Amino acid sequence: MIPILDLKKQIAPIRGEIDAAIKKVIDNTSFVLGEDVALFEKDLSDYSGAKSAVGVANGTDAIKLALVASGIKAGDGVICPTFTYYATAGAIASCGARPVFADIEPDTFNISCESIEKALKDKDKLKIKAVIPVHLYGQCADMDNIMSIAKKHGLIVIEDNAQSFGADYKGKKAGTIGDCGTLSFFPGKNLGAFGDAGGVLTNSNKIDENLRILRNQGNKDKYLHLVLGFNNRLDSLQAAVLRVKLKYLDGWNKKRQENAGYYNQQFKGLDLKVPYVPEFTTHIYHHYVLRLNGPSQGLIKHLNDRGIDSRVYYPVPLHLQECFKYLGYKNGDFPESEKAAGETLSIPVYPDLTKEELDYIAQTIKEFLK
Ligand SMILES: Cc1ncc(COP(=O)(O)O)c(C=O)c1O
Incomplete structure (x- = not known):
């Protein structure tokens, strides 16, 4: 059988490098948000050109955290395509917001701007505050037009970049154009961890600060909880594996x-x-x-x-x-x-x-x- 993906073939030639990276984490026992997470965040922001990258537990939490960190509240409406993986809309619902669906372009399968405009006819009724274009299958949605609609209506833009990390939009990396870009490092992704892992890219200092607090139980300083946060941290073993794989x-x-x-x-x-x-x-x-x-x-x-x-x-x-x-x-x-x-x-x-x-x-x- 030719499988849809063969991770054994991918891992075999880099196995030595990965084993060494994992051993290092075990030797220094800093397992959650350790040195490797900080180093991986630096690698991610260098690679993508985003001012900041925040390592989180998975791509679904990345979307939820990006929404909350950008100010989305329970009861707000968030537009996203209906033709995407469950997690895009699941993450919206998980922070108490309401998914407002839009249709896709039939040729690219990415969100249709015409359909976004149509959904915005209910902007006030549904309290629509944000839009999540998904860069489906490996290529970017029509970001210039999405950004101009967002500007006109005062919407936050979160790019769900779970599937297109590494793609370019007019010379910029996918996930660096909106307020945030979210990443999934699920093992089957082009850059996949050895378990669940994710990240958020942003050019905003304020969103970066919010994300770091929210992913770690609302902690700014230890045992001082500023806001109602989550346990959505990235672990160091995943970061160490991802640091090796990012080079490839x-x-x-x-x-x-x-x-x-x-x-x-x-x-x-x-x-x-x-x-x-x-x-x-x-x-x-x-x-x-x-x-x-x-x-x-x-x-x-x-x-x-x-x-x-x-x-x-x-x-x-x-x-x-x-x-x-x-x-x-x-x-x-x-x-x-x-x-x-x-x-x-x-x-x-x-x-x-x-x-x-x-x-x-x-x-x-x-x-x-x-
Ligand atoms: C478009 C899209 N959004 C979000 C996610 C969620 O990522 P994760 O599985 O890491 O939570 C995925 C992953 O399958 C995805 O394909």
Whole structure:
């Protein structure tokens, strides 16, 4: 079976370096918010160009902390796409705020500015204070237009950059354009830890200060709790692993781009759409997502029967999920998201795929579409 991702292949060549980094943390026993967390934060801000980077427990807490640190309160409305992973909206709800869903652009699968404007018709009624564009699959949403809508309406902008860390938007790193950019280092991400881990990027000193207090139980000084905070700290073992892996991220992303380029060539003239990349962004192919002219189930089965794993990210848009029923949305509210959920599929694109594997995947898809 060719899996959707093979972490064993990724880790093997750097195993010695990682073992040494882990040993160092064990030897100095500073396990939570230790030296490695501070060093990793410095590496993150150097890499991204953000003034500050704050290590946190995972990408979901990163969004929640970014919202609270930017002043979002229980009862506020926060716009986000309905076609994203649960965590984007789950994090909004977890701080007592209300997810306000928007549709996507059918070509990039990223949030549609027209749909954001539509949601803002209820700005006062829903107390909308923020928008979370998600840089889905590995490329950036239309940030210039999102920032100008946000400016016009006085909205906070949190970039959910769980899937696109390393991508560029007009020469800037994804996650450094809005008030905050949130990162997930879930093991399957392009930069993945050996467990849960996350981060928040910001250029604001005030938000940086708030984040550091909020992630650590509302502590400014030990046992003096300024605000109601959380236990959302990053641990040093994860930071040590991530410090090693960050050095390889650009090389891995380049391999993903080469693999995507190869697929794009192979799929020319077939009855499907390869990923569309607008000129304002680069794509780091966290997922390589094909768009079919109809349901994806047949191709998924064809691939699976021939030993190739493929996935649908995400089969049910959030406005149709049971847990968000209380928001009152219904089928038909966001047609582009509903359609994309049924017609997309993601095929293996990870850096360690061999030429033979890439060929086999491409040939198997061509055979199905003939
Ligand atoms: C778009 C998006 N947002 C948020 C998250 C949440 O990250 P984590 O799993 O680290 O909590 C993920 C991770 O899967 C994601 O893909």
